[in-house]
Amino acid sequence: MYSIVDRYVQTPDSATLLQWGTVVNAEVLVTLAYVFFSPNTPTDPLIYVYPWVWVNVAAWAVVRVRPTPTSRRVRWAAAAVGVAYFLLVGYAGGLYHLSGAGLGLSVHWLPPGWGPAFVYSASAFTLVLMPFKLVGYAALASLVSVTVQDASASALSGLVGLVSCVSCTWPVLATLATGLFGSASALSSIAMTQAYGISTVVFVISVLALTWRPTR
Numbered sequence: 553m554y555s556i557v558d559r560y561v562q563t564p565d566s567a568t569l570l571q572w573g574t575v576v577n578a579e580v581l582v583t584l585a586y587v588f589f590s591p592n593t594p595t596d597p598l599i600y601v602y603p604w605v606w607v608n609v610a611a612w613a614v615v616r617v618r619p620t621p622t623s624r625r626v627r628w629a630a631a632a633v634g635v636a637y638f639l640l641v642g643y644a645g646g647l648y649h650l651s652g653a654g655l656g657l658s659v660h661w662l663p664p665g666w667g668p669a670f671v672y673s674a675s676a677f678t679l680v681l682m683p684f685k686l687v688g689y690a691a692l693a694s695l696v697s698v699t700v701q702d703a704s705a706s707a708l709s710g711l712v713g714l715v716s717c718v719s720c721t722w723p724v725l726a727t728l729a730t731g732l733f734g735s736a737s738a739l740s741s742i743a744m745t746q747a748y749g750i751s752t753v754v755f756v757i758s759v760l761a762l763t764w765r766p767t768r
Contacts, residue, residue: 572608579604582664590661602752603665603684610691613759619701626701634697641689652678688755695762 583600619630642648655673662669665684672679 575608576604579608579664586664590663598749599666600663602748603663603682605752606684606688606755607665609756609759610687613763614691614694617695617698617763619698622701630697630700633700634693637696638689638693641692645685645689646680647682647685647689648677648679650677652676692755692758692762695759699762 587600622630652673652675654675657670657672660669660671661667662682666682668683670679670681
């Protein structure tokens with residue numbers, strides 16, 4: 553009998569295994585290179601794992617899900633919902649906030665996935681662009697947009713994904729703000745933020761909720 557497990561756990565073909573093996577090997581090599589060459593690195597190995605989980609799950613979901621053919625009006629509406637969703641989780645997750653110190657642009661070489669982090673501080677707003685969050689939130693926004701286009705009962709999973717994603721963004725970048733704006737404590741702040749483990753778990757659950765199409 554077809555089950556939810558069958559919906560997600562399928563035997564991949566050799567080409568897919570090769571592709572993902574290449575991706576994971578590249579991620580491991582990049583991470584090892586950072587550890588080898590960087591003078592200051594976190595001691596918690598999970599700090600290196602979290603970003604790759606976000607990036608890989610996001611890529612898997614976006615490649616896997618295809619929108620239902622709809623009218624141009626529905627596509628534009630879905631795109632608008634996706635953009636609004638991205639702005640919502642981006643704000644809640646610390647990608648930007650509506651205040652700034654006017655410090656301009658700076659780049660911070662944090663561990664792969666966390667960095668390179670681009671920080672732009674204007675007088676009215678601040679952008680803190682960490683790659684794994686940017687990719688993760690963009691993927692969620694894309695999945696929400698696809699869900700809006702889907703005419704099946706899976707629209708319910710979009711609501712689940714919205715609520716769960718917002719709940720996963722509570723460990724915002726406030727713990728890193730001081731380090732990103734000039735202190736040397738950014739990496740230690742990352743290592744101390746154990747809540748990212750919970751955030752990662754809920755992110756994965758959110759993606760699964762948004763990719764599940766029970767009528768397909």
